Amino acid sequence: MPPPLLLRSLSAAVLTDPAGDLSLPRECRGAVEEWGGVYAQLIRLTGRWRIFLWDGEHQSRLSDGFVSGRQVGDRWRTEHRIGRLAVHQEIAPTDRPSGAIRRLRFALSEGPPVSLVVHSSFRPYLLPTLVEGVRPVSFRAETSSAGLDVRQRGFGLAVRSSIGPSHLYLDRGSWLGGHRSGPLERVGADYELRLTAGLPVDLRLAIAGGLERDLARSADDIAALLADPEPRLASAEAAEARWLAGTPTMRFPDAPELERAYEAARASLRRLYSAPGDSMTGLVAGYPWYSAIWCRDLAWMLPAVLWLGDFDWAAQSLATVFRFQSRSSIPLLGGEPGELPMQISPGPIFFYGTSDTTLYFPGIVEQWVRHTGDTGATLPWRPVLAAVVAWGLARTDLATGLLRNGGEAEAISAATGAISRIRYGIDSPDTTIWDSTDRRDHAIDVQVLWWSALRSALELHAIDDDPTVRARLPGVVARLAETIRTAYDWPEERYLADSLRAAVPVRKLRPNALRAVSAGLVSPERARALARRVAEEDLSTPWGVRTLSTKDPTYRPDAYHDGQVWPVATAWAADAAFAAGDGELGAEFLGRIAARFAAESGQANECYRGDRAEAFDSCFLLGLSVGPFVSLLFERLWGLRPDARARCLDVRPCFPAGWRSAALDGVRLGPGRVSLRWAAPVVTVGWSGPGDLTVRVGGRVSPLAPGASVAVSLDGGSRAG
Amino acid sequence: MRSASIGRMLSVARQGLQLGIEYGPHSVEALLWIAETVEESVYRVGSLRGDGQGIRFTLGNPPLRSGAFSAVRLLWNGVPVDPAAVQLCPGGSASWRTAASLSPGDPIELHTGEPIEVAAAVGLAPVGASVDLRLELECPAIPPLVWIEFRDTVRRG
Numbered sequence: 001m002p003p004p005l006l007l008r009s010l011s012a013a014v015l016t017d018p019a020g021d022l023s024l025p026r027e028c029r030g031a032v033e034e035w036g037g038v039y040a041q042l043i044r045l046t047g048r049w050r051i052f053l054w055d056g057e058h059q060s061r062l063s064d065g066f067v068s069g070r071q072v073g074d075r076w077r078t079e080h081r082i083g084r085l086a087v088h089q090e091i092a093p094t095d096r097p098s099g100a101i102r103r104l105r106f107a108l109s110e111g112p113p114v115s116l117v118v119h120s121s122f123r124p125y126l127l128p129t130l131v132e133g134v135r136p137v138s139f140r141a142e143t144s145s146a147g148l149d150v151r152q153r154g155f156g157l158a159v160r161s162s163i164g165p166s167h168l169y170l171d172r173g174s175w176l177g178g179h180r181s182g183p184l185e186r187v188g189a190d191y192e193l194r195l196t197a198g199l200p201v202d203l204r205l206a207i208a209g210g211l212e213r214d215l216a217r218s219a220d221d222i223a224a225l226l227a228d229p230e231p232r233l234a235s236a237e238a239a240e241a242r243w244l245a246g247t248p249t250m251r252f253p254d255a256p257e258l259e260r261a262y263e264a265a266r267a268s269l270r271r272l273y274s275a276p277g278d279s280m281t282g283l284v285a286g287y288p289w290y291s292a293i294w295c296r297d298l299a300w301m302l303p304a305v306l307w308l309g310d311f312d313w314a315a316q317s318l319a320t321v322f323r324f325q326s327r328s329s330i331p332l333l334g335g336e337p338g339e340l341p342m343q344i345s346p347g348p349i350f351f352y353g354t355s356d357t358t359l360y361f362p363g364i365v366e367q368w369v370r371h372t373g374d375t376g377a378t379l380p381w382r383p384v385l386a387a388v389v390a391w392g393l394a395r396t397d398l399a400t401g402l403l404r405n406g407g408e409a410e411a412i413s414a415a416t417g418a419i420s421r422i423r424y425g426i427d428s429p430d431t432t433i434w435d436s437t438d439r440r441d442h443a444i445d446v447q448v449l450w451w452s453a454l455r456s457a458l459e460l461h462a463i464d465d466d467p468t469v470r471a472r473l474p475g476v477v478a479r480l481a482e483t484i485r486t487a488y489d490w491p492e493e494r495y496l497a498d499s500l501r502a503a504v505p506v507r508k509l510r511p512n513a514l515r516a517v518s519a520g521l522v523s524p525e526r527a528r529a530l531a532r533r534v535a536e537e538d539l540s541t542p543w544g545v546r547t548l549s550t551k552d553p554t555y556r557p558d559a560y561h562d563g564q565v566w567p568v569a570t571a572w573a574a575d576a577a578f579a580a581g582d583g584e585l586g587a588e589f590l591g592r593i594a595a596r597f598a599a600e601s602g603q604a605n606e607c608y609r610g611d612r613a614e615a616f617d618s619c620f621l622l623g624l625s626v627g628p629f630v631s632l633l634f635e636r637l638w639g640l641r642p643d644a645r646a647r648c649l650d651v652r653p654c655f656p657a658g659w660r661s662a663a664l665d666g667v668r669l670g671p672g673r674v675s676l677r678w679a680a681p682v683v684t685v686g687w688s689g690p691g692d693l694t695v696r697v698g699g700r701v702s703p704l705a706p707g708a709s710v711a712v713s714l715d716g717g718s719r720a721g
Numbered sequence: 722m723r724s725a726s727i728g729r730m731l732s733v734a735r736q737g738l739q740l741g742i743e744y745g746p747h748s749v750e751a752l753l754w755i756a757e758t759v760e761e762s763v764y765r766v767g768s769l770r771g772d773g774q775g776i777r778f779t780l781g782n783p784p785l786r787s788g789a790f791s792a793v794r795l796l797w798n799g800v801p802v803d804p805a806a807v808q809l810c811p812g813g814s815a816s817w818r819t820a821a822s823l824s825p826g827d828p829i830e831l832h833t834g835e836p837i838e839v840a841a842a843v844g845l846a847p848v849g850a851s852v853d854l855r856l857e858l859e860c861p862a863i864p865p866l867v868w869i870e871f872r873d874t875v876r877r878g
Contacts, residue, residue: 028787028788029786029787029788029789029860029862029863030788030789030828030830030860030861030862031787031788031789031828031830031831031832032830033787033788033832033833047834123834127758128755131755131758131759132785132786132787133782133783133784133785133786133787133788133833134758134759134762134763134782134785134833135762135782135833135834136758136761136762137761137762137781137782138761152758153754153757153758154750154751154754155754278747324744327743328739328743330736330739330740331732331736332733332736332737332752333736333740333752347747347748347750347751347752347754347755348744348745348747348748348751349748349751349752349755350744350748421871421872421873422760422763422764422766422869422870422871423869423870423871424759424763424784424785424867424868424869424870425785425867425868426785426786426865426866426867426868427865427866427867427868428865429865436863436864436865437864556861558861558862559861559862559864560862560863560864562864616862617788617862617863
């Protein structure tokens with residue numbers, strides 16, 4: 001299959017292959033599906049959108065005459081030649097309106113004039129991407145003086161062109177216009193052009209839409225886009241350049257592949273940024289089929305967004321998630337009081353029903369405060385975090401501290417039962433991060449997450465308004481830590497069990513247990529042993545870490561969460577190795593992730609087969625695959641821990657023994673920026689100001705005035721600058 | 722039984738009202754768009770037909786998940802139908818496959834937006850009878866079972 005091309009803006013995306021027609025066949029759940037088309041406001045507007053050319057004698061597909069293509073930012077420019085006809089095309093996504101524009105220039109090189117018919121044809125979809133596997137069966141098509149609109153309930157798209165169509169088609173039949181409702185497989189239009197040698201003719205086609213109520217307000221924007229798309233496209237490109245210029249730069253002379261991987265991951269993270277409308281801000285989980293805001297995935301990406309210095313985007317994303325915190329019990333949506341949503345999409349459309357999503361966010365808020373120093377901004381979030389704690393306590397055994405996971409999806413199914421004569425369901429008993437497999441009752445990574453959430457909530461004083469709960473929490477935290485240390489022990493495997501069920505360890509060997517190592521919940525000696533255990537070949541491959549050991553009888557190399565390799569699991573292994581003090585192993589795991597980025601031209605697949613480095617059932621770009629990687633470069637390789645409230649930065653680099661130097665510039669900390677240089681064994685830290693910064697490196701504490709730097713040898717000794 | 726149904730309907734109404742109050746009327750509206758779209762897009766209401774041999778019905782889309790399916794089970798009024806007696810014909814394909822022929826190594830591909838004809842040799846299906854059907858599908862790539870249940874009236878086939 002051809003490599004995927006993702007062209008995106010903050011509210012829209014175009015998925016295509018390189019040949020110039022918006023088509024993208026891609027393996028999904030074991031079968032090839034068509035994912036090409038225009039996406040806007042997290043709604044799939046169209047399926048494949050193709051161009052055909054008829055010169056009176058021959059019909060050709062635009063893609064058949066493909067000569068070359070190149071990507072310029074988020075524009076895809078292609079050149080085509082069909083006989084005497086040369087076609088230059090540019091495809092780009094747009095915001096305001098949310099959609100895509102195709103600019104085509106037709107030129108005849110020589111000979112007599114030609115009457116050319118350009119036929120544009122697409123398959124309407126009009127359903128949010130968070131609804132998997134379904135295409136609507138009924139649409140309403142309507143023409144007006146402005147052009148052609150297609151609607152499906154509250155979703156709509158507009159088709160506009162710089163030259164009016166000479167014919168319209170619905171499915172294979174010619175259509176005079178007006179309005180028609182019912183099944184619709186294809187919408188087509190002919191545009192008649194007269195071509196003379198030496199006189200190119202331009203045709204611009206736009207498809208825009210999303211929520212119908214937003215489309216209705218977009219008429220002027222669509223007209224302006226068609227008249228001259230360049231100002232909007234140039235403005236978007238300038239914004240991308242400003243964003244990139246505001247992010248840190250990293251240099252690893254001893255590992256240029258890791259440096260390239262950072263740049264690729266940073267770019268990929270930016271491509272997931274989403275402001276789809278309805279006052280929502282966030283990042284989509286991935287492309288193509290996870291292009292909605294999944295709050296679990298968002299939680300794994302927001303630390304990286306903070307490290308890249310985009311404090312505002314992180315804050316707006318948190319505010320978006322918190323806006324949809326469940327305030328009451330809503331069984332239809334799987335929501336319980338205090339729960340944070342699983343998915344969000346403009347409508348607004350939102351669903352709950354996961355065991356872990358809610359628990360990430362106290363830690364994200366704490367990290368936001370450490371990077372920004374702005375405790376005041378979090379005051380409105382304290383009630384949100386208090387409700388998160390209450391949600392967790394409602395499913396916690398206070399004697400052990402263990403939080404119960406499982407049954408969330410079953411609750412939705414039961415709630416929707418018998419209110420409709422048609423019911424659907426997915427028999428998913430459990431909804432941890434590996435949500436296709438049963439990890440009840442107390443998955444270890446969920447317990448670590450709960451422990452971290454409680455500690456963050458206490459640190460942020462989120463529970464201070466409830467002294468009774470506030471007094472109880474430290475005990476819960478302590479008991480939970482002790483339970484994690486003792487109840488999951490699996491001495492035969494020198495590892496930790498994946499879960500507890502009826503107080504009995506569930507002996508499945510998964511990388512998830514490493515989260516206990518990263519959190520510092522096990523002794524240093526144990527940490528090293530656990531990190532090394534995952535490096536063994538039943539879990540570890542040259543392309544990453546498996547979700548389940550090959551020794552497990554239920555292992556299958558093509559099972560989504562029971563055998564496939566996930567880069568996020570590889571990131572966990574790296575994190576645990578660094579936490580255990582094994583920088584060599586940590587860098588090795590980072591290198592495996594970097595190798596995948598390089599092999600995929602900078603994109604980052606979701607998952608791979610467990611028996612070979614082949615993407616399977618995989619989004620070609622997933623935030624889980626890039627966010628944790630970026631964070632690890634800052635938090636573990638460079639060993640940075642900021643505390644902007646105290647104007648303090650800890651620096652504990654953990655570079656491989658063979659490295660001699662590294663550089664990091666432009667790390668945002670509170671109101672200023674930090675730069676670092678490492679020339680073994682000396683770390684030099686510079687601070688821009690304003691105000692002073694306290695730097696802790698190599699056991700030494702150094703105050704830095706604005707514009708000053710300090711050089712500290714990790715072998716002892718320091719020098720101020 | 723009736724009061725239980727009324728109770729469930731009232732609960733749904735209460736939840737809808739609550740959503741509207743807490744998140745605005747657009748939230749209820751948008752939820753209805755999704756629910757109605759899915760409801761009308763998967764099982765084609767009224768497509769259930771019967772003759773002396775068995776029944777046949779049409780799905781407009783795979784239920785909730787496209788992909789390659791290694792096992793399909795049909796239950797007729799709660800009773801499993803012999804997989805050898807269940808056949809599927811995905812849109813775009815001219816060939817029927819029995820559920821018994823499916824396996825992880827030889828799955829059936831069901832694609833988004835493509836209708837699927839399902840037929841089952843269950844014997845005489847009385848026209849006018851109201852029947853409960855449940856179709857279960859297993860996709861090896863993602864294990865949890867997907868299923869659809871519906872009640873419809875058998876029409877003359």
